Amino acid sequence: MSAQRIADVFTRAYLGVFFLYLFLPLIVMGVATFNSSRFPTVTPWQETTLKWFSALAADNQMWDALWTSFAVGLGVILVAVPIGVAAALFLSDLQTRAKPFIYGVMVSPLLTPGVIIGISTLIFWRPYGITGGYLLMVLAQSSFIAAYVMLMVMARMQRFDRTLEEAALDLGATHLQTFRRVTLPYLRPSMLAACLIAFLQSFENYNTTIFVRGIDTTLTVYIASKVRTGVTPAVNALGLILISVTILAAIVYEIRRRRELAATAAAAARARADEKAEIAAAVPATA
Amino acid sequence: MSVLLQRYGWALTSIIVGLTVLWVVVLVVLPQITMIDYSLRPNLPLPQRDGPNDVLTWANYTTLAGNEIHRTIFVKTIWASALVTFLTFLVCYPIAYHLAQVATGPRAALLVLLLIIPFWINEILRTFAWWIILAYSGPLNIALMALGFIDEPIRYLSGNSGVIIGMVYAYILFMVFPLYNAMESLDRNQIEAARDLGAPVWRIHWRIIAPHAKPGIATGCIMTFMLAAGSYAVPALLGSPGSRWFTEIIYNWFFEGGNWNQGAAYAFILLILCIVFIFAMMRVFRVGLGDIAK
Numbered sequence: 001m002s003a004q005r006i007a008d009v010f011t012r013a014y015l016g017v018f019f020l021y022l023f024l025p026l027i028v029m030g031v032a033t034f035n036s037s038r039f040p041t042v043t044p045w046q047e048t049t050l051k052w053f054s055a056l057a058a059d060n061q062m063w064d065a066l067w068t069s070f071a072v073g074l075g076v077i078l079v080a081v082p083i084g085v086a087a088a089l090f091l092s093d094l095q096t097r098a099k100p101f102i103y104g105v106m107v108s109p110l111l112t113p114g115v116i117i118g119i120s121t122l123i124f125w126r127p128y129g130i131t132g133g134y135l136l137m138v139l140a141q142s143s144f145i146a147a148y149v150m151l152m153v154m155a156r157m158q159r160f161d162r163t164l165e166e167a168a169l170d171l172g173a174t175h176l177q178t179f180r181r182v183t184l185p186y187l188r189p190s191m192l193a194a195c196l197i198a199f200l201q202s203f204e205n206y207n208t209t210i211f212v213r214g215i216d217t218t219l220t221v222y223i224a225s226k227v228r229t230g231v232t233p234a235v236n237a238l239g240l241i242l243i244s245v246t247i248l249a250a251i252v253y254e255i256r257r258r259r260e261l262a263a264t265a266a267a268a269a270r271a272r273a274d275e276k277a278e279i280a281a282a283v284p285a286t287a
Numbered sequence: 288m289s290v291l292l293q294r295y296g297w298a299l300t301s302i303i304v305g306l307t308v309l310w311v312v313v314l315v316v317l318p319q320i321t322m323i324d325y326s327l328r329p330n331l332p333l334p335q336r337d338g339p340n341d342v343l344t345w346a347n348y349t350t351l352a353g354n355e356i357h358r359t360i361f362v363k364t365i366w367a368s369a370l371v372t373f374l375t376f377l378v379c380y381p382i383a384y385h386l387a388q389v390a391t392g393p394r395a396a397l398l399v400l401l402l403i404i405p406f407w408i409n410e411i412l413r414t415f416a417w418w419i420i421l422a423y424s425g426p427l428n429i430a431l432m433a434l435g436f437i438d439e440p441i442r443y444l445s446g447n448s449g450v451i452i453g454m455v456y457a458y459i460l461f462m463v464f465p466l467y468n469a470m471e472s473l474d475r476n477q478i479e480a481a482r483d484l485g486a487p488v489w490r491i492h493w494r495i496i497a498p499h500a501k502p503g504i505a506t507g508c509i510m511t512f513m514l515a516a517g518s519y520a521v522p523a524l525l526g527s528p529g530s531r532w533f534t535e536i537i538y539n540w541f542f543e544g545g546n547w548n549q550g551a552a553y554a555f556i557l558l559i560l561c562i563v564f565i566f567a568m569m570r571v572f573r574v575g576l577g578d579i580a581k
Contacts (some may be wrong), residue, residue, distance in 0.1 A: 113517020
């Protein structure tokens, strides 16, 4: 038993150290925003200041980069989500011995280093006159993000009761109506999640983007170039804002998840109570 | 195809098949093939392309063998990525085990959420955070000196150590989740039984948990190695000109050397390296491709 105790204490200590390791870098980066040093650091602490937020607000290059990132992210959603959904539908109904191979080819972009995706896209489109820039960033990122979308939609597709579609068709609905009224509504949650993941993946991409960006600058490219050429804590201010938004989103997500859990639990309890009342009502009749 | 047709009709089926084929052929397969073709051709000025001098050649591949600096960097990239993979595994194994087999209910959900949050934040920003921590007069050096572990500051950012530290941090999630998924399906009774029969903790892990988690270990190692070997962001921020990564050499061929054919050959070598690693992992852990691509 005491060996178990020791193991418990050890695990707890490890968990503590691990999560400290996970969050301390982010805290250090956030705290450095408030140091007046021209160089982002926490040591030595010079003066506490808010000036780096106004420096960030005045940084027009940063705003341009942010808009480019948004535009690329939206483009990726428009290209990768329809492709991913189509591929998921295609693969779900594929009945051939080549299926594992086709599946392998489809998920291969996820196992390919991002730089190689960028390079192959850059080389492939050059003869057609498409050089680095917005379009190429969208195409290169979509080629692997579509695979994420496909996996997410396929996971939901596996739990889909396909007799629903057949019932709709039997009852005289057209193919298009069935797709719009039965299949799509069922896939909706996974498609929304896929849009979010697609955007986040695009927003944070660096390794692929760096090869296909041409002269465009996304936010990650901008931050990286700043770090290499002389960075001020304005970048920390930007990081702090992004971290705060993320943590806020995580909290909202967690609260909503708990509410939903509570709601389903309450519904289940109500159903049980109704059942009991029904049984109770039935008892006198049979007695 | 007939099932698709039956279910969706002509119009929708052609859209579904059209989009899928467009993706697989135009965005995935053809660019790769073009890259390989490019890597086998000499770097010629535009008018000479497709002319008599445009012949297939291995020259771009033999460059790596002949260039000692590039060769050293290539070898460094391999062992450093393997080291990153190993360290990440060590860091992640206890956490994955705790999440999968010890923590329960809302607490486990909260821990998973805490684990994911840092990874919703840009890789560049996370790496930038380490750039601040590892700086010569940064907090890590100051703390270590205050505690008396070192007498003078360490230059993490001018060697390989900064890159390795930053990569371990950057890829934790890609190791934790495959491990967690594999361990979660293990019946707790097996662990209880082993414990009741008097097996020490290390043997329970060695004989029961690790063998069960093999597909997860293989997947986590493959993802981490691939990300590490193919990373441009982390070495660009935490490395120095003296500690370049293979991806940086590739980048230079494209945008400084202006020799795309040479760059394509180096990129393909990197891809081959990752494929070799995938097969090596499959051999070592005796798992199939299906277990990995799940």
